[in-house]
Amino acid sequence: MFSLGTRASVSAASPEATVSTQYETLSADPLTFPINKQPWPKEKPAPYAFLVHALVTLSDTRSRIAIINTLTNTLRTLLRYHPSSLLPALYLLSNSLSPPYSPIELGIGGSLISKAIQHVSGLTPAALKRLYNKSGDVGDVAFEAKSNVRTLVPHPPLLISSVYDLLLNIAHAKGQGAAKQKQAVVEKLLVAAKGEEVRFLVRTLSMNLRVGAVRSSILTALARAMVLSPPSGVAASIPYDSPFFAHPDLVTSVKPVSTEGKKKIHDPSRDEVLVKYASAEAVIKKVFVQHPNYDHIVAGLFEGGLDGLSERVPLTIGIPLHPTLGSPTRSLDEIYDRLSDLPYTAEFKYDGQRAQIHGSRTTEGTPSVQIFSRHLENMTQKYPDVVLLFRYLFTTLPELQSFILDSEIVAIDPSSGSLKSFQELSNRARKDVKIQDVEVSVCVYVFDLMYMDGEVLLERPFRERRALLRSQFIPVVPKDPGAARLDHVESCESEMGRDCIEEFWMKAVESRCEGLMIKLLDSGEVQETNPSQKDKNRRKPLPATYEPDKRNSAWLKLKKDYVTGIGDSLDLVPIGAWYGNGRKAGWWSPILLAVRDSSNDNLVALCKCMSGFSDTFYKEVTARYSEVSENCSQQPLWECAIGGFKPDVYFRPHEVWEIRGADITLSPVSSAAFGLISSTRGLSLRFPRFIRVREDKSLQDVSSSEFLAQMCRDQQGKGIKSEGVDDGDLVDVYVEDEHIEDEDSDILLAQ
Structure with missing residues (x-):
């Protein structure tokens, strides 16, 4: 790993050992932070030492308030004293160099x-x-x-x-x-x-900053920094009563938060600033999920501030928006309860790869097609057959100018069109694929339309978007054998009655689909699920619009594998393991898995898993996490909360695994979601079973502790108890099946 090089002069102590410049405490309340104190020599560019000071502060805390305060004070200082450093600072804080759809990779190991x-x-x-x-x-x-x-x-x-x-x-x-x-x-x-x-x-x-600054925190801080310290050129044109600007006079009138006593002092000035914060955050986050590009957002902010930002940085062809997400459910009865009498459609949930497809005609009239993954990565080169399909559609639809649609790319049998598994699809090459080299045929099942011929359709109800999609994009089986097919998702309407819905559900269970997606057709209101005693009849609006990067009851997913278990699978991270026994001596088994802590974005150990692994996968994992590799250590080197677990080795967190389980249980060993359901215990997953490695997901996509807690609440709402055994004392045993272990092979002992 290391090679010999030229020696440099060393001394016992070096004047370069510390950064000489001293900065203010960045974690302070931004409303009392001394922003008028110049942090570095006047007229000088922002030093990297200042950003490092922020990173040191971030790495020393897990408090979300302290993280957001630190980021806010950092960004507003840059806005005040060196605005041109704001953009590179945003990328460096987000541990990236460019937007996800056009990644610039360092390419160093x-x-x-x-x-x-x-x-x-x-x-x-x-x-x-x-x-x-x-x-x-x-x-x-x-x-x-x-x-x-x-x-x-x-x-x-x-x-x-x-x-x-x-x-x-x-x-x-x-x-x-x-x-x-x-x-x-x-x-x-x-x-x-x-x-x-x-x-x-x-x-x-190394692309591993190890600080708790995630995207949502950075966007929140950017919004607050613009409220408090907009660029000088923008501030001069902002009216005093702007909902996105806190005038210095207002900020000066805010009272410092008292740390003595428990009595909260009402401060109208602070309340007014907090309202402006909320308005600014809503604007920034809405723009970002539709146009995730810091270059364009910062340029838009410098041009005119937060006012009119969505018009200056609009939804754009070629820039993927964050997709709408489905909320898990456990049964059709739960769906009936959630949606009441509101009209909805049930669609097959295909076992493929979600794809956001952008198409447009260039100024010369040539069709341009781009395909983006659920994680916003550009995968156009992976699917030349899909590109060929949509180029063909442009030739058959001369009036079509541009579109953005949501779809699922599914492997099919080219002769019959029957569905194949996701594993078949995953066998395709990922980069620089030539059309003649495609061996796994696919069909693009389109299910939503977000943009059409210059018009943004996000605010239209799903019924209208779907009607336009079906009228403009009819099913196609191209004559060119190399092109992909196009079809609409198979669906059933709630207006046809529950018998039809349940028959459609059984059809999904018997097919190669994962289950159903239930989508609200028209906006309406539903009963609040957890109302207080005072608001027990409270109803909440439920929009049928396309909501980027959000989960709500307008999109519900019902997976056939979880109807008798938990409502959804979990995306977890392997963070440790024990030495295997018996037949699995020499392999890692069981493996410790973690969820993401919602409050500080750190990983927290959830459960042990030893079910669902093939012998081949065991060997691959043991090789990937070899004790002589950088991915494995006998010491806890990485920032993960282990709780009461004591693994033999610790893994470097960098993979995401999909895991199913029987139910969520309270645990004296796990500290996952501690305090969200119980004040004395965390949560664990009973009978966890490995499904697959999620190569399409990053650590940012790992299931959160709040998501886990909500699954537990849903489980409790169905009368399923959370007490009982967990896997704190899971024992590894011999299993005769040499290929796939069965869930019954897990032995779970009560604590």
């Missing part, structure tokens, strides 16, 4: 980073290896390796903008000699970095 650290620090490969075994974090290794390095010639301070630009240089280095070019840039950054800058610079290079 651990070996290159290790060589650069060694070359700059002068340490031997063995010394660096010892440091890594001690800490397990490459940022900590770099910090310690360089802490004693002394350079003869002082280097100018790193700037936020220059660090971002150099990272882009690394990403754009291509061709012969690219590896040497990348390493040279990394070494240049390491030599110039001081103190904590080294740690977070290397974490950025």
Whole structure:
């Protein structure tokens, strides 16, 4: 892993060991934060040390309030004193260099980073290896390796903008000699970095910042920063009573929050600012989920602030919007209860890959087609047969100019059109696929239309969007054998009666589908599910509009595998394991899985799993998490709350697995969702069973503790008890089946 390089001069203590500039406490209340105090020399660009100060503050807290305060004060300081650093700071804080649909990848591995650290620090490969075994974090290794390095010639301070630009240089280095070019840039950054800058610079290079700043927190902070400190050019044109601007006079009149006593002092000025916060956050988040591009959003903010931002940064062909999400249900009875008498449609939930398809005619009239995944990744190159299909549609629909539609790409038998499994679809290559190399035929089942010929359709009810979709995009079986097919999802309407719905459900159960999607056709009102005593007759609106990045009862999913179990599968992260016994000696079994803590975005251990794995998969996991790899350690190196579990080894969190279970149970061992259902116990999953690795999901998509708690509440609402056994003392036993273990092979002992 490490190679020998030139030694550098080292000393017992280095003047570069710490960042000399002292900054204000960024986690302070933004309404009392001393924004008028210049944090660095006037007329100077924003130093990277300032951003690192923010990252250090973020890494030292798990409080959501402190995280948002820190981000807000960081961004508003940049807006005030160096606005051009705002955009690169947003990308660096979000641990990315570009939007997800046009990713700019650094293209560097651990070996290159290790060589650069060694070359700059002068340490031997063995010394660096010892440091890594001690800490397990490459940022900590770099910090310690360089802490004693002394350079003869002082280097100018790193700037936020220059660090971002150099990272882009690394990403754009291509061709012969690219590896040497990348390493040279990394070494240049390491030599110039001081103190904590080294740690977070290397974490950025490794794409693992290890701070609790997630997208929602960054967007919240950006909105609040614009309310308090809009760019000077924008502030001059904002009216005093703007719902998106807190005038300095208003901010000055806000009273500091008292830390003494429990009595809350009413402060009308603070309340007014909080209302402006909420308005600004709603605007920023709505724009982002429809147009997830910081470059365009920042440009729109600098042009005119929050007022009219949605018009300046609209839904755009070629930029994927976040998809609407379905809420899990356990039965048709639950669906009847949730939707009451509101009209809905039941659609087959196909076992394929969700695809958002954008099509338009260029100025020359040539059709352009782009395909995006559920995670907004551009997968156009993966499906040349789908591109061919929609180019054909443009030739048959001369009036069609542009569209954005939602669909599921499903593997089919090319001769009969019958459905195949997701595993068949996953066998397709992912990049640079040539049409002649396609071996797995697909059908595109379209189910929603969000944009058509320049008109945004998100606010229209689903009944109208679906009617337009069906009238404009009729089923197609192209003559070209290389092209994909087009069809509408098979569906059944609630107006046809419950008998028809239940018959349709049985058809879904007997098919290769995962189950049903239930979608509200027209907006209406439903009974509040958990009303208070005072509001027991309260009703809430339920829109049938397309709601990007939201889950509500307008879209419900009923999976056939969970009708007698929990309402949905969970997306969990493997974070540890035990040594296997008996036949599975030499493999990891069972494996410890974690959910995401909603309050701080950290991972929390949920349950052990040893069911659903094939022997082949066991071998693959054991190889992937080998004890000599960077993915495995006997010490808890990664930020995960283990609770009462004591695994033999710990895994580096980087994969997402889909897991099914029988039900949710209270656990004396797990701390997942602690306090959300019980004040003394966390939640666990009984009889967890592995389904598949979710390569289409990142750690940001892991099921949250709040989602887990809601599943538990739904379970309790059906009269299913949450007490009883969990898997705290799961025992690994011999199973005769050498291929797939059965759920009954799990032994769960009561605590």
